[in-house]
Amino acid sequence: MPSRLIVSRDLAELLKLLAHSDRLRLIEELRAGEKDVSGLAVALELPATRVSQHLSLLRAHRLVEERRHGRSHFYHLTNPRLADWILDALPFVDIRTRLDDNDHIDTARALWTAADSRSKH
Amino acid sequence: MPSRLIVSRDLAELLKLLAHSDRLRLIEELRAGEKDVSGLAVALELPATRVSQHLSLLRAHRLVEERRHGRSHFYHLTNPRLADWILDALPFVDIRTRLDDNDHIDTARALWTAADSRSKH
DNA sequence: CCAAAACCTGCAAAGTTGCGCAGGCTTGAA
DNA sequence: TTCAAGCCTGCGCAACTTTGCAGGTTTTGG
Structure with missing residues (x-):
């Protein structure tokens, strides 16, 4: 097989x-x-x-x-679902050493999911 | 940012x-x-x-x-959830050229999710 | 037609990864 | 103690990736 x-x-x-x-x-x-x-x-x-x-x-x-x-x-x-799937991987990413707040995953997700690429430079 | x-x-x-x-x-x-x-x-x-x-x-x-x-x-x-997340990517994989049946994704998933690593060589 | 804008592709240098192989360490058995 | 099983690590070569740069194509505006 x-x-x-x-x-x-x-x-x-x-x-x-x-x-x-x-x-x-x-x-x-x-x-x-x-x-x-x-x-x-x-x-x-x-x-x-x-x-x-x-x-x-x-x-x-x-x-x-x-x-x-x-x-x-x-x-x-x-296939836009691919982008969703990628974001689902954030919980597995080890970012605790670089962001100093606790809810880093939510933070990270917000950074991408929010329509913020235009709101800030 | x-x-x-x-x-x-x-x-x-x-x-x-x-x-x-x-x-x-x-x-x-x-x-x-x-x-x-x-x-x-x-x-x-x-x-x-x-x-x-x-x-x-x-x-x-x-x-x-x-x-x-x-x-x-x-x-x-x-984190065993990682393995689940990986399987979620199967719908994005292009395997239509190699498996000749239609429901290739189900087939592929079954190949992994079933406890079949022991049932067959 | 001519020039410039917006992209694309080919190429070569620099870096990274995957692989087998040789050698080393630790554990258990005789 | 000695040997072998089971595993790990370092090394070197081949293959692949990334990146900037130079040069090419298509489209629009004058």
């Missing part, structure tokens, strides 16, 4: 794809909706080339989809 | 830790309960050295814990 092995390989591939802080931030940024490359670059304070490279990787694996309008390329999540 | 950045880094680190098919299989194998290194090596058909190396990595990040008895080292999951 090699199926189990195959599944574990595919799962590992998915996780590897997500295992980069830039890409995680991109995905969580796209949770709010469609956004173009330069918009993402500004929001995450990353060079546009890097954003483009990460998006191309995510696109190759169908995690995001592209829509072109004018000279802008707008990206959106193929 | 660098917190969001920090969280994404920690999350990425966790995902990187899980992004290896051997380690995924180890974690799912330990879902059933404690097991020693050679037991895991036999169950997953992997060289014991490799199993040991993976476990040492998981241990360093507190995903598993060790209990020594005699000359055997028994490992168990620090």
Whole structure:
């Protein structure tokens, strides 16, 4: 029964794809909706080339989809539930050494789930 | 607010830790309960050295814990919910090209959730 | 048509990971 | 005490990733 092995390989591939802080931030940024490359670059304070490279990787694996309008390329999540699933991992993240309050998980989740990417720089 | 950045880094680190098919299989194998290194090596058909190396990595990040008895080292999951969370990712895995039935997700989940690691070789 | 904006891709340097292998430690049995 | 089982760690090589940079394509505006 090699199926189990195959599944574990595919799962590992998915996780590897997500295992980069830039890409995680991109995905969580796209949770709010469609956004173009330069918009993402500004929001995450990353060079546009890097954003483009990460998006191309995510696109190759169908995690995001592209829509072109004018000279802008707008990206959106193929399956927004993925972003929810990622946030479900926060309880397993060891952040107690860096945030000094107790309810760090709620804090962390709030940082992402709230529509706060626009409310503050 | 660098917190969001920090969280994404920690999350990425966790995902990187899980992004290896051997380690995924180890974690799912330990879902059933404690097991020693050679037991895991036999169950997953992997060289014991490799199993040991993976476990040492998981241990360093507190995903598993060790209990020594005699000359055997028994490992168990620090937080079994992690294994559940991993299985929740199966709907996002692209396995349609390799399993030819339709309900591949149920199939895949059954492969892991059932106590079938012993029922078949 | 021409130029600039917005992206994409190829490439090479630097860093990281995975793997087997050799060697070492600890425990239990003879 | 001596041996072997069971496990761990260090080392080195191969393979992969990340990143900036240079150069390319498409679209819009003049």
